[in-house]
Amino acid sequence: MSLPIKNTSIAGELPIRTNPSASSPQSSFSEIHEALRHAPRILVVSHARPDGDALGSTLAAMFWLKNEGHSVFAWNEDGLPARFSFLPGASYITKPAKQPEDFDAILVLDTATKNRLGNDLLEKARAPLWVALDHHLSNENFGNLNWIEPTAPATGEMLAEGFLSESITITPEMATNLYVALSTDTGSFQYHNTSARTFEIASELVRAGVHVGDLSQALYSSQPRRRFELLKYALAHAQFSLDNHIASVALTLEVTQSMHLLSEDTEGIIDLIRSVQDVQVAAFFEELPEGKVRLSLRSKSHHFDASDFCKKYGGGGHYMAAGARISGSLKAVEKDILAHIASSLN
Secondary structure (H helix, E strand, O other): OOOOOOOOOOOOOOOOOOOOOOOOOOOOHHHHHHHHHOOOEEEEEEOOOOOHHHHHHHHHHHHHHHHOOOEEEEEOOOOOOHHHOOOOOHHHEEOOOOOOEEOOEEEEEOOOOHHHHOHHHHHHEEOOOEEEEEOOOOOOOOOOEEEEOOOOOOHHHHHHHHHHHOOOOOOHHHHHHHHHHHHHHOOOOOOOOOOHHHHHHHHHHHHHOOOHHHHHHHHHOOOOHHHHHHHHHHHHHOEEEOOOOEEEEEEOHHHHHHOOOOHHHHOOHHHHHHOOOOOOEEEEEEEOOOOEEEEEEEEOOOOOOHHHHHHOOOOEEOOOEEEEEEEOOHHHHHHHHHHHHHHHHO
16 A cells, blocks of 8 residues: 655754663764765665564665665565555565675664574675664674664664754655654554653654554554454463463464464564453464474563563563574473463562
């Protein structure tokens, strides 16, 4: 679906938040901007199984760099999920090239660890300069230049702050993608890290050309029938324990294949069970073909750190939203994780 956009633009002079708790020196957006000025050929990437923040940030950055005269490419290990095909510039996002390619710089967005980019992408993308811009608490500062802001609700908000601080014109296409990044990573502006500044930036983006009604319909009111069937399955198979403080759903590979589900279809299922009253921690287990289980974890309790919990299993994320990929059978992983969650809550 195409989205109407207004022909306006904005620029401003606003402060950028910094991350004083980061373990390594942090770069400002101004320093990142200056470094990228000298990189004619730039690759913009984000984590595998991309969400709205990853894709919206990638496309907004792509338009920004193209507008400044760079040759820009946008890769993602899993390509573009069909549900985001309405985004301006979506067709620019491709899977990694078949052969390794050299770039002057690689801009990594919304990605906490380098391996989250995917093995294929890491094998094909080469550059002397890696720049990381992210809001995950678990970020490993893997870039030559890093701007990591865990208090930001979305990487898209950080980009918007950067554009405004450098008086970079935010085109309607950029604004639409940034708004999607903000809206999806804040749960439609409902999560705890949504701030007054978040709403101010969203307002600026609307002024820049976002058509909120059509955009919200495309994001939240247009899903395939197979996802509706998955929702029915999740409701029927949700499990509750520890006096309803823990909720979980497990999705077998057999069910995934029988429903012809795509990886993008499972996004947001965990928010459905987290919404139940008294639930403090919600867990979604998805059996993967390679003998692993994808864990998505959400917390409503300030006493349960989802990111710290997932770190113990090689994952990470945010305080109240994190995930990991764990080797083992679905039943064994589910039993182990739920036991450890119960122990943590107790």
